[in-house]
Amino acid sequence: MATDHRRAQKKNATGTFFFFMATLIMWAVSVFFEILFDNRTELLPLIFGFAFYQIFNWVCRNFISRDPLLVNTCVSLLHSSLTSASVVFILVKQLASNGVDELFEHSQLVNTTWPLAYSALCISCGYFAYDQLDMLLYGLYSGWIPSILLHHFILLGCFTLALYRNVTINYLILTLICELHSIFLHVRKVRRMAGIRDGKSKLVKTEWFLNIVTFLFARLLSHILITLKLVKDASKFEKGVELPLALFGMAGMNLLNVFLGLDLFNAFRRENRNNVHES
Template sequence: MAKKEMEEGGKRNAIELFFLTTLILWLASVSFQIILTHQTRLLYIIAGSFFYQTSNSLIRYFSPKSSLSDPLFVNTAVSLIHSLVTSSSVIFILSKQWLNNGLSGMFDHSQLVEGTWSWAFEALCFSCGYFAYDQWDMLHYRLYSGWIPSILLHHLVLLICFTLALYRNITINYLILTLICELHSIFLHVRKVRRMAGIRDARSVIVKLEWFLNWTTFFVARCVSHVLITAKLIKDAHKFGKGVELPLALFGMAGMNILNIGLGMDLLKAFKRERKSQHANHRQHHE
C-alpha cells in the first residue's frame, strides 16, 4: 500500500514538475517579448492573470468557511467569470465590427488571417492570462486527475497557440471566433457551481432553464461555430502560405471538434442521470 502511494506520488510530482516548468518557460518567453522586443500590448496577458488571481482571492476571502471555500469551487467560480468576460468581449468585438463595417468583408480570408479587429488582440491576451492563472491554480491545489491530465494539456496547447499568434500578430480574428464557445462554457460552470452549492432539484424552473440554455449554446456556440470555422479553413486552404498556420489551425479545430463530441456525450449522460434521479425521487415521494 505504501509502495503504491509512493509511486502515485512520484508520478504526480513528475506531472507537476513538467507542467510547472512549461508554465515558467512560457512566462519567461512572454517577459522576454515585453521587455526586450517592446511588445507592450502583451502586458494585457499579465493583466489577465492578475485579474483572475485577484478574483480567486476575493471569492476565497468572502466565501463562508464551508464547501463554498473549497479550492475546486473557487476555481470553478473564477472559470465562470472568465466565460462571462470572454463571451461578452467576443460579442462586443463582433457587434462593433458589424455595426462599423457591415458583414461585407468581415469574414474575408485576409481579414481573418492578417487583420485584427478592434480590441481583439487585447481580448485574446486577457484570455491567455486566464489560462496561465488556471494552470497555476490547478497545479497548486492539484485540481486534476490522471497520468496525463487533459485539462493541463489543453491549457498548455492553448497557451502555446495563443501566444505564438500574439507574437506574430496573425490569425487573431480566427482565434477570437473560436472563443465564441465560451458562451456555452458559462452554463457548464453554472451547472457545476449550482450542484456544489447543493441545488440539485431537477424539477425546479431554474434547473430546467439552465439545461435548455446549456443544450442550445452547446449546439449553436460550440458545435455549429466550430464546424463553420473548420469549413472556412478548408475552403480557404489554397489561400494560406507555405507556413505552419494552416496545419496548426486544422489540427486545432479537429481537436476542438473531437472534444465537442466527447463533451456532448458527457452532457447527455449527466442529463439522463439527473432525469433518472428526478423520477426516482418523485416515485419515492408518492410511496
Template sequence: MAMDGGKRNAVEKLFFATLLLWLGSVCFEILLNQRWELLSVIAGSIFYQTSNSIIRFFFSADKDPLFVNTSVSLLHSLFTSASVIFILFRELLGTGPSGMFDHSQLVEHTWPWAFEALSFSCGYFAYDQWDMLHYRLYNGWIPSILVHHLVLLICFTLALYRNVTINYLILTLICELHSIFLHVRKVRRMAGIRDAKSIHVKLEWFLNWVTFCVARSVPHILITAKLMKDAHKFQKGVELPLALLGMAGMNLLNIGLGMDLLKAFKRERKSQQRNLHDHRE
C-alpha cells in the same frame, strides 16, 4: 482528485515546467523585444488571480479550491463572452458579414479590441493552469484539462507574437458563451441544488443545450470548414497546420463534452425519478 504518488509529481513537474517556459517567453517578448502590448497577458493573469483571492476570502466559506476555481472560470466566461459579442457586433455593423469574414480580415488583420481580448483570455488560461496544478484539480494519467490549457496557451501566444489569425481565435472564443452554463451547472451542484424539476434547473439545461449547439459545436465546425476552404490562400508556414490541428482538437473535445453532458442530463433525470419513487413508497 489528482493521481497519487510519484506519477502525480511527475505530471505536475512537467506542466509546471511548461508554464514557467511560457512565462519566460512572454517576459522576454515584453522586456527585450519591447512588446508592451503583451502586458495585457500579464494583466489578465493578475486579474483572475486577484479574483480568485477575493472569492476565496469573501464567498467560499469552506475555501473549497474547486468551488473557487469554478467561480473564477464563470467570471472569465462572462467577461470573455461579453467582449467577443461586443467585438463581433461592432465589426458587423461597420464592415458587414461579407467583409469581416474575408480570409485576409481573419488572418492578416485584427479587429479593434480583439488583440486585447485575446491577450486577457490568454492570461486567464495561464492562471487557471497554475491554479489547477497548485490545488491538483485534475484527473487521469494524461490530464485532458491541462493538455487543453497548454495547447491553447501555445496557439494564443504564437498568434499574439506573430500578430496573425487573431480574429480566427476570437471567433473560437464564442464558445465561452456555452461555458457560462457549464460553470453555472457545476456551481449549482456544489451548492447542493439538484432538483431536476426545478424551473431554474430546467432553464439552465435548456440554455446549456442551445448554447452548446449555437455557440460551440456549429461555430467550430464552420471555422474548420472555412480554414479548409481557404487553405490555398495561406502562405507557407505553421499558421494553417496549427489552426487545423487546433480545430481538430476542439471538435473532438466538443464530441466528448456533448457525450458527457448527455450522460449528466440522463443521470440527473434518473436520480430525480428514483427520489420520486422512494418518496411515494
C-alpha cells in the same frame, strides 16, 4: 481543507503535474522574454489578465469560500461572462461597420486585427495561464492526460504564437464565442455545489436547456464552421506555420468538444435518472 491539501500533494507528485507545470513555466519565460527583451509592450494585457483573475481568486478564497473547486469555478464563470461580452461586442461592432461578407473574408480573419481583439485575446490567454496554474496547484484534475489541462495547453500554444506573430487574431476571437456555453457549464457546477439538484425544477430545466443550446451552437457548430472555413481557404494561406497550427488547434478543440458533449449527455441522463429514482 486538509483533504484538499492532501489531494493536491498526491497529484503534485505525478508525471502529469511535472509535465504541465514545466510547459507552463516555459510559456511564462517566453512571454517575459518577449516583453522585456523584445519590447513587446502590446503583450502587457496578458500579464494584466493573469493578475486580474489571480486577484479575484484571492478575493473569493478570503471572502466567499476556501473550497479550491468553488473558487476556481467562480473565477472561471467571471472569465466566461467577461469574454463572451467582449467577443459579442467586437463582432457586433464589426458587423455594423463592415457587414457579414467582409467580416468573414480571409484577409480580415488572418492579416487584420479588429479593434480591441488583440487585447481581448491577451487577457483571455492570461486567464488560461492562471487557470492552468490554479488547477495544478490544487489538484483540480483527474487522469494521466486530463482533458482540461490538455485544453489549456493547446489554447496557450495557439493563442501565444498568434499573439507573437500578430496573425489569425480574428480567427481566435471567433473561437472564443464558445465561452457563451462555458457560462452555463460553470453555472451548473456552482448550482450543484450549492445543493440544488432537483431536475424537475424550472430553474434546473432552464439551465439545462441553455447549456445544451449554447453547446450545440456556440461551441460545437461554431468550431466546426471555423474548421471548414480554414480548409476552404487553405490555398489562400502563405507558406508557414499559420495554417498547420490553426488546423491542429481546431482538430484538438473539435475532439475535446466531442468528449465534452458525451460528458454532458451522461450528466444530463444521470441527473434525470436520479430524480426518477427519488420520486
